[in-house]
Amino acid sequence: MSKPIPLSRHQGLDAIKLESPDGASATVLLHGGHVLSWVPAGGVEQFYVSPDSAFALGQPVRGGVPVIFPQFSARGPLQRHGFARSKPWQLVMAEQGADDALAVLRLTDDAATRMVWPHAFELELSLRVSGRSLQIELACENKGEQAFDFSTALHSYFAINDLDEASVQGLAGLHYWDAVAAVEKQQRVELLLPTGDLDRIYHQVKEPLLLREQGISTERRLQIQHQGFDDAVVWNPGAEKCAALADVPDADYRKFLCIEAATIEHPIRLQAGESWVGRQDLTLL
Ligand SMILES: O=P(O)(O)OC[C@H]1O[C@H](O)[C@H](O)[C@@H](O)[C@@H]1O
DSSP, X not given: OOEEOOOEEETTEEEEEEEXXXXXXXXXXXXXXXXXXXXXXXXXXXXXXXXXXXXXTTSOOSBSBOEEBSOOTXXXXXXXXXXXXXXXXXXXXXXXXXXXEEEEEEEEOOHHHHHHSOOOEEEEEEEEEETTEEEEEEEEEEOSSSOEEEEEEEOOEEEOSOGGGEEEESOTTOEEEETTTTEEEEOOSSEEOOOSSEEEEEOSOOSOEEEEEEOSSOEEEEEEEEESOOEEEEEEOXXXXXXXXXXXXXXXXXXXXXXXXXXEEEEEEEOTTOEEEEEEEEEEO
């Protein structure tokens, strides 16, 4: 028997709190379709959200999982990372099932999006939380008469105890764009030990990635699996760039690592009526 989940409020904004009967939970804002929180059953919060983030309509939230669409970063004429993360999304459904909780949100073009990006589209964000897993699926349909191209990302900010205790596995052999050095490189070693000021777009990521944390009081293995997305961004601003971010405390660059399911290098082309689907499956092992 499924039970509808009522709308609630979080930081003054409309939100849906998904609670699975097994104790797992996730919170998503209608603002930006922004996933803010994920607590696996028996686990702790997995996402970082900046205590200095604005929770205001029209502005992106710093942390959680911003939806990047239809442009990545400043790679085009639109606002940074496109408009999806700053728009109000509609709630399609939210319900608790026998062993999970689900929500579907939708964003469609409006007069403001057509002014800057003249295309008819429908984005659907589906979430499923259950046990030790969170699945985030993003679908895009071309509702217009003309083809369009877009880039996209699920820009996940994973909370970490300290940058020195974190590593990422699964990138060996992959080519990447090093956005700090502005050069194309290849990952030689299996273990990426992130230092500050890391900004990379890894290409053709087919295998699951593993975020590991090993410290005196921490031992965590989080599996990150992408489907439908070609690239994975690994980003941490480091001390200097973090200090320049108005909505992140100066020392907090040590407290998160972004690992983003993305399609950037080869934007997705949808002909009239066509659809694309991408998924990010997160499992706390
Ligand atoms: O500050 P934002 O617009 O949210 O962007 C935050 C970051 O997003 C991505 O990870 C990019 O690769 C970075 O270059 C960028 O700094």
